[in-house]
Amino acid sequence: MAYQVLARKWRPQNFHTMVGQEHVLRALVHALDEQRLHHAYLFAGTRGVGKTTIARILARCLNCEEGVSSNPCGVCSSCVEITEGRFVDLIEVDAASRTKVEDTRELLDNVQYAPTRGRFKVYLIDEVHMLSTSSFNALLKTLEEPPPHVKFLLATTDPQKLPITVLSRCLQFNLKNMPAEQVAGHLRNVLTSEAIPFAEASLWQLGRAAKGSMRDALSLTDQAIAFCGGDLTESSVNQMLGSIDQGKVVAIVSQLQQGNASELLKLIAELSEQGQDFTVALEDLLSLLHQVAICQVLPDAPVSVQFDKSKVLDLAQNISPADVQLFYQMGIMARKDLEAAPDLQAGFEMALLRMLAFRPQQHAGQINTMVAQSKPHGLESPVVMQPEPALAPESDPEPEPEPDQVPKEVQKSKDIAAPTVDSPPWEDEPEYQQQPASELLPVEQHATLMPVQEAPVVKDVLAVQDTSAVQDPPVMSAELILDKPQTDWTLADLSENNWTQVFNDLNVSGMTHGIAANMVFNQRQGTHLQFTLDQGQSSMLNAAHQGRIRQALEDMFGCELKLTIDIGQTEIETPFASRQRREMQHQEHAILSLQEDPNVASLTTAFNGQLDINSVLPVNPIKN
Template identity: 55%
Template sequence: MTHQVLARKWRPRDFETLVGQQHVVRALTHALASGRLHHAYLLTGTRGVGKTTIARILARAVNCETGVTARPCGQCSACGGIDAGRFVDYIELDAASNRGVDEMTQLLENAVYAPSAGRYKVYVIDEVHMLSTHAFNAMLKTLEEPPPHVLFILATTDPQKVPVTVLSRCLQFNLKNMTPAAIASHLAEVLDAERIAYDAPALALIGRSAGGSMRDALSLLDQAIAYGGGSVAEGAVGEMLGSVDQGRIDALFDALANADGAALIGVADAIAEAGSSFERVLDELALRLHRVALVQAGVRVDEASLEACERHARQFAPEDVQVYYQIVIHGARDLPLAPDPHAGFSMTLLRLLAFRPEGGGSEPPVPAAGGGARSSPDKPVGVPRSPGTATGTQALQALRAATSSRPARGTTTPGAMREASAPAEASDRRQPAASPEVAPSGANPPRGLRVDAELAPAVPNTNSRAELAPAMPEASPASHPSSEGMGSGAAPGGGAPVFFDGDWPALARRLAATGLLGQFLQQSELLSFDQDGFRVRVPIRPLAEAGTVARVRDVLSQHFGQPIRLQVEVGAVAGVTAARVVEQERGERLEAARESLESDPFVRSLLSDLGGRILPDSVLPVPGGAG
């Protein structure tokens, strides 16, 4: 046979052409350059990652006629003999078939003789963990103190089975699995040199199927060339490997985005008719979800799936993707327990619909600049400013005056609002805080965000809480009741609206949200608002993601009892936020605690009589702001 398989033809013959394993290459290169060679090396790693290849390169490096070098010439008799397997001082031993003590004894007896043609006798023992216990014991003494002309290179795929006494006598290198991207890149170089046409997605399929082994990848490439009749096409490679049709994965995602259970089951039936493995389909689903999550996090994925992943990233919120990923991997784990694989696969798909996070639906989440409930993602809706918009403290003063003069319009007066809010706030303190995403009770009348267009303030960035307080003394949580308090205090059927006073930190504290939703409310700064919605700024981009903005908008809509528009900007937050208010109040309570402690007679006597001192870090703020 004149044909040579690609795995042998393209085996690296020096460290420079070795793909991957740079940590091993660097250590051996420096050792060869400085002359600090160890007498025994142990190379560990899975199949096809370069253990035997590195052993042969090292043998050529120490026996090259140009001298001990990290760049063997590849032209001399030593380099050629080792490459062809006929160099007398290069001995490869397969421990799987020569595992007894007799074979090891014969090898060690020959090791004492000087090399015949090279500088070193190099013994490569492959799958060394297969040696018997007696064989390991026989080689211990020679392995610890070998003759100066002997170099042992041991290779194994299972280092756990190698005795500790052998491990301690060797310099060990753990070879890494190749990444699919590195495998695909090397295969492309091989095909370019062989002048064979190929599709990049086909090489990506081979890279994933190789399991980190470059030799397996080259063997699969040989098979793909034969299967495709001299070319490597994506469709042919997919048929050869039994891979899942990516079009069916796209169909599953589209059906899930449309909440179409019938379409999901239809795709599952088509997969069953095609004879595809349900385990592989679930694996492909998990991999696609992983790439979608990477795209949503701003990480670039491979070109082959970039377009589909970007489309899915717009269809689903990040929290949806995380939930789906957990459901899919758990479904793959539980598939062997199902009475029928098709039924188990179908139930996993239906579980994706059943456990979709609240607020999910057939429509994609609204982008950060989104508007009302479930707006189109291609049509962001902003919060308009009316021509007569006032700014700063003057607007809040005007709003306060307008609010206090509206009893004739059927709304509750500020005094009545305060009276109605008191029992509700007391009740809130006695009961655990409810989730802000719970819909308003049907017994409560509809509520609304009521702000006159001419009074809607555009809150400047430089406002502080101290500036707002003199202009609107009623703008405290006590004088502006929570949505629950307003609902119970309004006349039945009267639809009494909630008047927003511009105190965004107070609103954030009343909503009492947690998690990412709470971080949005705590860290955001109000820029402007009107009767339909708000315009806010957040300090970091993750808080402005479409899913988070949609959830905040839903909570505000539930709180005010009407659709609320929310426009979000990303930038430096210089104004008042709920987090800064909490930190300021905590500092005030801590200072009050320190003053109370220092003024206590008993503490003062301890400090003066015993020479004690108060440790600053030991003082804690008083809960509730009590001194």
Template identity: 55%
Template sequence: MTALALARKWRPRDFSTLVGQEHVVKALTHALDQQRLHHAWLFTGTRGVGKTTISRILAKALNCTGADGQGQMTSQPCGKCPACTEIDAGRYVDYIEMDAASNRGVDDMAQLLEKAMYAPSSARFKVYMIDEVHMLTGHAFNAMLKTLEEPPPHVKFILATTDPQKIPVTVLSRCLQFNLKQMPVPSIVEHLEKILESEQVKSEIGALRILAKAAQGSMRDALSLTDQAIAYAAGPVSESAVRAMLGTLDETYLIQILDALRTGDGGALIAISDEMAARSSSFSLALQDLASLLQKIAVGQTVPSAVLDDWPEATEVRRLASQFNKEDIQLYYQIAITSRPDLSLAPDEQTGFTMALLRMLAFKPGDGSGSVKSSQTPRAGGTSISSAAKAAAAPKVAAATAPATPAPSAPQPTAPKSSPVTYNSEDPDWQSWMKALPVRGLLQQLAFQTELQKWNEQGDSVKATVIVGMPQLASKENVSRLQEALSNHIGKSVTILIETGKASHSIAAVEAKIKQEKQEGAEESIANDDFVKTIQAEFGATVVPGSIRPIQ
């Protein structure tokens, strides 16, 4: 005899066994208990969240007569009367399930509505359940509007859809609408534990978490995957078996990837990718799991208390949150999610995955040294200083300020490590320093938005009071990093104090003013050009606004 699928065997038979839709259960049970029933309900939600199940339970609640045959409408169907047992078996004559995907025309709807006029054969209500109702044609919707608004007293309509946006508002306004939520992972795990215990199948909690995540909010998908896992494992449902079945990645691989990114070890990244290929892991799921882990790390950096102790990876999340810059995590997350669609364009998935990891390494914020492997020293606030970047800072400053020259044909000797710059403490060249600092990204933007107001030097320490054109850039972390970069550059300990005001002489403000003057000059030159004037006069031509650009 063929075994019944778990999704069918463990389908909830009443509201008390329904999982994850408490808001819908509460509203329906109150309506049934108070006898305040609408004539049409609309259940919306993704696949496998309980739309059809709730429809059947509601139909039983409307028609239940109790075990003795004398019961009334109830929010707790008995499960023993003819109405309850026959609806569960799918043969109750007064409960009609219609699939709108295959019966979507106006003729199908007209036939249904014609039968609705007749009284139920034995039930209290004749219940019509129309699944995937958004698939009906426009004429079919129009045909049902009047009956849906004022049906016969013995008729109830239950509509279900995965795409409510395609349902006309004229239909929506005639129904009570309930949006069924996707099942949270903890609820799925708890439900699977109970089912497997009843089925006398041993399981590991880690395996159930993986199945719950793979189900993506669908309880039916979770049960189908559990069926598959039981068959695959041929014994206890273990985490290793489920990972092998789904091709998901062990969390230890993800931790190894992030540790390799932290140390700049490109060789380790390639080795991890090769090992994943040898295990036939899904690289698309690997990027998905990596993005999920990075999101948890970002949460841990911003709200440490949000990292829950019952997370399997909680210890590693806290450790990595303290060892990475916030900018690094944000960049890695962006690369992970944008690289998944690119896997189909790569020569093969492993190549695409490896390039995504190397891209994370190549575009690391705040490190313009171009080196692949560098040692980093963590410091307060989760930031880090690359020792390779420190060593290369002086040559980069010299390169930034020197005039451009043609590349020599023979290799040139490496520039020696320079000492901190010498300067006139009475007239510090703030703009030149900001341009020469070896910083990138948001930190460079902050440097370019600053304007020096006061320079108070006392021995080996300096207090610099500045105005910032964009105050939102001047976070505590960014100011601290700018202080450190400037201290390394001039050889003195610098404390930067932020004041409010308008930075009219910052690098950004000066460059913006120069750009505006060039733009105005270009527009004036075009407006005064004799040829342009002739074209405008003879042909009625006009200059397209915004199309003029100054010559760089």
């Protein structure tokens, strides 16, 4: 008996043995079982995904002598004749070779006649998009209202070329490309049934090479059986397909992680000697990086049979996630540029060298190791080396500056220490500008503040500067930086009218400060305080912020309090609105002062100038 290729031998004979396309099979099975049959079906998809196979199974379901169902018997004369391609009432038409309108008219002349053997006369038109415009026009009327004994099954690889008038007359099913895992699983069943030994990695290579087509996968498997002599090993299949050994891909990523350029070039030279396709090598490299990134997020996630899971997990533990993402992004860009390189090997080499060139010099593990090695014996935390203080010339000693003359930036260098671990970064930012400096600090740092005049850093920095150039800067006085309330408040002092003044002494910061600034005081019942928060700020309020506000109020008034914060419209002016109003008035006063200044007026007259009011800033911003 003549040898039958795997693609034909293993063509499914019913819907329940098909692999993939579940979304199409479900609709057809339900329609057949419930006898809800349409007169025209359109199957669209790329080559080898099952368009013609599904159409033939549907024809078998419609004409099985046991009755219309989703599971034909497969043994009756109609099923056997359809399987063998000799059923008289299944008319298969290759539209690519019968594009003329005369061919279509000849075909439609026989539509009116009843079927000879079967229950339905089935017209299977393959590559229907190849028909001419005249042929489509001739087909339209019959396609819309065919006789009850006629079913049209259309197949195409390019549905965009079909007229909308044809699409609207058919039930359209779009078949998907099959994933490599699904293809490899089907090949495993086929080779097991054929009693042909194989390696799992070889199946994955065949599945990837098929690029979503089951027919191509079976054809490649036929070729691999002949090439490998009946034993499908990974190396033999790689050699047949021209694909890269996956061990080499793992070695490349490992050398990238170590930053070893010489070993990388050696590996590339070995690939070149083996005649490997560097486009495929780059695709395999990206696939491995993808698997590593997944394992870094989900160590228990399954790894494709293309790679050894233990090696993938080892790479995931030894390479930083930032490096994986960097390498992957550069590989994606290199894939686009590979064809523009003088040759593929040079393009592949440049891609790997670019990954090394732009890779961060030290990842977190290396930095931690360096810090640990730099610790003196017995020291629990790394030493922060301070620079030697700059000395002023002996012949011209400079007096120590007054606190009011200290620039704002220098004050912050002394009084604002490194941010605490407990404070998230977004809580270090003020809700609006020109807040008192004490409000910019986390609560935990207020107790460690020192007076500005005792700061040696201020002395050292200003010692080498010309103090004559130091003018009164627009900064707040030094006493505002200290955590010292302006008034000794009592609980009885709190009212709707003085909440803004009380708020200015409240010891809160960051986002909590912004929430409190948008509240108004409603009433007090004993130690129960009730506030209303502006509706626009309600999304920021949570239990943590409310707890900080209550703690700050308890610290201010010296007693335990119960705090209620309602959400609503604030009719009374909030501290935030009050500050905005006063800042606007302060700005308008500064502009008016410049406009009335005689020096500015003389310059404007002499040079025909104009005052740019948008550049005007008050010399001394408001304090509270």
